[in-house]
Amino acid sequence: MIKIDSLTKEFSIGEKKLTAVNDLSLEIQSGEIFGIIGYSGAGKSTFIRLLNRLETPSSGSVTIGDKQITTLSKKDLRNARQDIGMIFQHFNLLWSRTVQDNIAFPLEIAGVGKSERQKRVQELVDLVGLTGREKAYPSQLSGGQKQRVGIARALANRPNVLLCDEATSALDPETTNSILDLLVSINKKLGLTIVMITHEMHVIRKICDRVAVMEKGSIVEQGDVLEVFSHPKMPVTKKFVKQVMGDTDEDEAEMNQLFQNENNRNVLRLHFIGETTNQALISQLAKKFDIDLNILQGKITQTQRGAYGTLFVQLIGDQHEIDKAVQYIDEQTSVEMEVVENER
Structure with missing residues (x-):
């Protein structure tokens, strides 16, 4: 030591x-x-x-x-x-x-x-x-x-x-x-x-x-x-x-433009640990709820102790179904969620 x-x-x-x-x-x-x-x-x-x-x-x-x-x-x-x-x-x-x-x-x-x-x-x-x-x-x-x-x-x-x-x-x-x-x-x-x-x-x-x-x-x-x-x-x-993570000024400008579009509602930022975590979650959401998912941007990186990353997704559909999906994501211990619509 x-x-x-x-x-x-x-x-x-x-x-x-x-x-x-x-x-x-x-x-x-x-x-x-x-x-x-x-x-x-x-x-x-x-x-x-x-x-x-x-x-x-x-x-x-x-x-x-x-x-x-x-x-x-x-x-x-x-x-x-x-x-x-x-x-x-x-x-x-x-x-x-x-x-x-x-x-x-x-x-x-x-x-x-x-x-x-x-x-x-x-x-x-x-x-x-x-x-x-x-x-x-x-x-x-x-x-x-x-x-x-x-x-x-x-x-x-x-x-x-x-x-x-x-x-x-x-x-x-x-x-x-x-x-x-x-x-x-x-x-x-x-x-x-x-x-x-x-x-x-x-x-x-x-x-x-x-x-x-x-x-x-x-x-x-x-x-x-x-x-x-x-x-x-x-x-x-x-x-x-x-x-x-490779974030650049161009990435920031692209995301700013994306969020200025008034049609982009119900956008979530998902922080996850483990390569398969985000894939499994997206698959589960599509099966459990009557919504469409639009993946806006995502990045993943590896460390000696495992992978981690961030994924921006938009939930599209009936608001009641979207609310249930958001609650489901919030209950997952392997994923941290932030609602980011209109934050920019």
Whole structure:
């Protein structure tokens, strides 16, 4: 477990003080993939550097396992860092070293013998999917391959925790997905605790179990990814969710125009969890009530904990039948309903 208690980091800029991380408390469970998301300037990167004490906190504590990182001596900190791997946005590879030599570097520093070092390097090369590229230099690799080297290097000393600082931000979408799939596989195979720092909600959606949202150095919202996605509370979280759902200004304009039509009555917004939930509900409504259903718009997205989505539907028919259908929907525990006609 990682336990952060009242963590604060202040920087002095001339006579002014900038608080990058502000009285932050958080617990991350062993073996989970935990996401920290926020926009530029939220304090994310400073926070993750505090976890392995690349930055020294102004106050507060970080405990990883049974070690309070913030109170360790320099010698003990060096030893503790062997249990904490880290990968970076821009890879931070040694350009004069080959793939296998980059991966071997932390083992050399740790004093691991040549034979054992070579064996471990080959295990990691195979694990991250770089078999056959052992003797290539970073300049000969794609962005995704460079990040795979970075991941292998971070795993060299068999850490219990892997910190990822914007690890996919420099990659294209297809490569990002392949790296995220690799991290999920590593998490399952090795039981690692992974902390993902990102400004991309897609990353959180795809692989994280829980998420914390940072703004101005503080955590403003946290919880299970599916819960945070389906019921965002803070404006910054709602903005992130809107982005990952693919909502655009064109979508908003289209819906505004739709609702300005006076014939569009009895329109409902349905929030559902589970891919088949909305399909089953629409089928049941059509069978149980003498009404027509017009699906105006719908979107669904996947998370590690399941699917969720929103569906706009219009009920057409006798008002008495419509009222019964609305009551039926309201009684369903797996679907949340809002009447949205004339709200725009």
